[in-house]
Amino acid sequence: xxxxxxxRGGAILQQSQRFGPVQQRWxxxxxxxxxxxxxxxxEAWVVERMGRYHRILEPGLNFLIPVLDRVRYVQxxxxxxxxxxxxxxxxxxxxxxxxxxxxxxxxxDPFKASYGVEDPEYAVTQLAQTTMRSELxxxxxxxxxxxxxxxxxxxxxxxxxxxxxxxxxxxxxEIKDISVPPRVKESMQMQVEAERKKRATVLESEGTRExxxxxxxxxxxxxxxxxxxxxxxxxxxxxxxxxxxxxIAEAKAKAIHLLSEALTExxxxxxxxLSVAEQYVSAFSNLAKQTNTVLLPxxxxxxxxxxxxxxxxxxxxxxxxxxxxxxxxxEEKKAELPDGLASPEEQRTQ
Numbered sequence: 001x002x003x004x005x006x007x008r009g010g011a012i013l014q015q016s017q018r019f020g021p022v023q024q025r026w027x028x029x030x031x032x033x034x035x036x037x038x039x040x041x042x043e044a045w046v047v048e049r050m051g052r053y054h055r056i057l058e059p060g061l062n063f064l065i066p067v068l069d070r071v072r073y074v075q076x077x078x079x080x081x082x083x084x085x086x087x088x089x090x091x092x093x094x095x096x097x098x099x100x101x102x103x104x105x106x107x108x109d110p111f112k113a114s115y116g117v118e119d120p121e122y123a124v125t126q127l128a129q130t131t132m133r134s135e136l137x138x139x140x141x142x143x144x145x146x147x148x149x150x151x152x153x154x155x156x157x158x159x160x161x162x163x164x165x166x167x168x169x170x171x172x173x174e175i176k177d178i179s180v181p182p183r184v185k186e187s188m189q190m191q192v193e194a195e196r197k198k199r200a201t202v203l204e205s206e207g208t209r210e211x212x213x214x215x216x217x218x219x220x221x222x223x224x225x226x227x228x229x230x231x232x233x234x235x236x237x238x239x240x241x242x243x244x245x246x247x248i249a250e251a252k253a254k255a256i257h258l259l260s261e262a263l264t265e266x267x268x269x270x271x272x273x274l275s276v277a278e279q280y281v282s283a284f285s286n287l288a289k290q291t292n293t294v295l296l297p298x299x300x301x302x303x304x305x306x307x308x309x310x311x312x313x314x315x316x317x318x319x320x321x322x323x324x325x326x327x328x329x330x331e332e333k334k335a336e337l338p339d340g341l342a343s344p345e346e347q348r349t350q
Contacts, residue, residue, distance in 0.1 A: 112167025
């Protein structure tokens with residue numbers, strides 16, 4: 001009996017040494033069957049009875065039969081992080097890249113994870129590397145940097161399709177670093193510099209264009225405002241000149257009316273003669289003040305003759321006035337006089 005127990009203990013020790021390194025990342029080392037076992041939270045212990053799958057122990061207190069039952073696999077139900085080693089991949093435009101990543105996964109079915117694959121970590125790592133190479137071969141170098149998120153989601157989808165039979169669920173995949181050859185890196189740097197120079201040139205030209213447009217627009221507005229101001233000035237000037245002409249005409253009309261009334265009064269002809277003589281003397285006093293050329297009549301010294309000639313012209317103009325209008329004017333003036341007072345013409349006839 002003791003010999004049998006020793007043999008079984010040696011076999012268990014060999015198996016634990018054999019499978020211990022494989023389960024190092026996934027869970028703790030295999031426990032011994034001590035009849036009473038305490039399973040930690042977020043761990044699944046796969047139990048075999050006489051070499052055949054029996055059951056999975058739940059967290060907490062559990063009982064096993066000595067010798068017959070043993071814990072064959074210990075699986076962790078926590079989220080597991082695996083570093084995907086750096087590898088070479090060729091893009092669609094034949095650029096060799098060095099790329100690595102991080103894989104996040106979780107065991108959903110401990111039975112499939114224990115019996116579906118021999119080394120889950122190695123299998124998932126190889127699957128992630130092959131999937132990554134396949135997805136990178138579909139993209140060009142520029143799209144690899146721009147579409148990083150879509151690349152990660154495609155890798156996760158491909159891994160989940162293949163790892164469903166292993167009871168493993170890939171949660172996400174993240175690319176850590178992408179390395180390109182030195183020459184390609186220099187070309188990319190030159191391309192970036194050229195793109196920046198292009199943007200600077202375009203921005204400068206756009207600034208020059210906007211400046212020219214603004215200057216032209218300002219000149220246009222200035223010319224429009226100047227023309228509108230000149231138009232308003234001309235309108236105001238014309239209105240002022242028209243009002244001045246009307247005022248002068250009205251004043252002249254009033255002056256003529258007053259003069260005509262004054263001439264119809266007694267001694268009006270004498271007053272007209274006096275006014276003509278004064279204007280004649282004033283005209284001779286202004287001679288040769290503006291120009292050196294002076295035209296003088298032959299009878300310059302005969303002031304009486306000049307006044308008589310002016311009054312003769314006035315008398316002839318007065319005779320050409322229609323009689324009806326003179327009579328009407330006389331009647332109006334007579335109506336304006338007080339009752340019992342005769343007009344100047346009547347006085348002269350009397």
